[in-house]
Amino acid sequence: MTRVAHVAAVLPKPKSISLSALREINGVMPVDQLDRARFADPARVLTYLESRAAGQRLVLLDVGGYFAPALDHVCSQFSGELVGVVEDTENGHQRYADLGKVPCPVFSVARSPLKDPEDYLVGQSVVFSTEALVRSRGDILHGRPAAVIGYGKLGRSIAAMLHAKHIPVRVFDLNPVQRAQALSQGYRSTHTLADALAGAGLVVCATGNMALREEDFGKVVNGAHIASVTSSDDELELSALAGLYERTRVEDHVTHYSRTGHYFYVLADGNAVNFLHGASVGAFIFLAQAEIIAALSLLATGQHDTGMQEVSADIRQSIAAHWLDYFDGAS
Known part of the structure; x- marks a missing residue:
């Protein structure tokens, strides 16, 4: 990225920081704290951006829609040009799309075909890490039906991996199109979240948009394990359980939630469970990273319409x- 543009600052995503990467960039470029609550305040976001890039042409590289709540305010008030x-x-794609009238170009890599290999492998690593944590307390996945909440690319990969392990899978997604796809691919699709949770000994949340809220946890069956593919702040409303459930750490990265007559386990404190084991997807991650840099280059060198945008098919093919030429030897 530094070959394409000047990096004004790096804001590591709080619950997925790589300490080795952080050490590498500290001192080379400014590193600041990222906080979703702080960045929900447009005035504070504007103040921050002015402190780092006042009067400059600015591109925001986002991982989770952190800047979406402030986008209108920044576009109209920033002393430079967003x-x-x-x-x-x-x-993040959903957060920007939900704005309706997006005030500047937003290039999304989230639904790119170049991201499909990464998403597939992340789904596989989620199941690997989930099984490792369940086994750490002397239990196994087999014998407990699974509920996959969210049937996007990650949810599909998770469901396929669980199915390959001969674990019955039920799928719930708010989008009926996704539920129809799940049904066509051999999974039981439920019309409500409560139906998906009923009897599920494993719950894997892959919506990126608050899969389980306070009232949903009471529908989780006793002894179930809950895993997430992203930050707990985005997927699980665990903060609402304070005072309702007693929390006890029973193993590394396994927390027991209990109240009279009800208990369940949350893995990795509700954060991306696969990050505990490196979340590695090998060289396939470079495909999406290259598209991010291509999108940055397009924004830096040309004019584009406001609204949600994608990199062209020609650029993706290139x-x-x-x-392939570098990693697979194909010409």
Whole structure:
């Protein structure tokens, strides 16, 4: 990215920081704290951006829609020019799309075909890490039906991996199109979240948009394990359980939630469970990273319409061809 533009600051996503990466960039470029509650305040976001890039042409590289609540205010009030945003995640894509009238170009990589290999492998790593944590307390996945909440690309990969392990899978998604796809691919699709949770000994949340809220936890069956594919702040309303459930750490990264007559386990404090084991997807991650840099370059060098945008098919094909040439030996 530094070959394309000047990096004004890096804001590590709080619950997925790589300490080795943080050490590497500290001192090389400014590193600041990222906080979703703070960045929900447009005035505070504007003040922050002015402190780092006043009067400059600015592109925001986002991972989770952190800048979405302040986008209108920043576009109209920033002393420089907000050229646009590049968003990497489905959660962030939804946050920007939900704005309705997006005031600047937002290039989304979230639904790119170049991200499909990464999403597939992340889903596989989620199941690997979930099983490792369940086994750490002397239990196994087999014998407990699973509920997959959210049937996007990650949810599909998770369901397929669980199915390959001969674990019955039920799927719930708010989008009926996704539920129809799940049904066509051999999974039981439920019309309500409560139906998906009923009898599920494993619950994997893959919506990126608050899969389980306070009232939903009471529907989780006794002894169930709950895993997430992203930050707990985005997926599980665990903060609402304070005072309602007693929390006890029973193993590393396994927390027991209990109240009279009800208990369940939350893995990795509700954060992305696969990050505990590196969340590695190998060289496939370079495909999406290359598209992020391509989108940054497009914003930095040209004019684009406001609203949600995607990199062209020609650019994606060029990225894939270069990637194959380097990693697979294909020409």
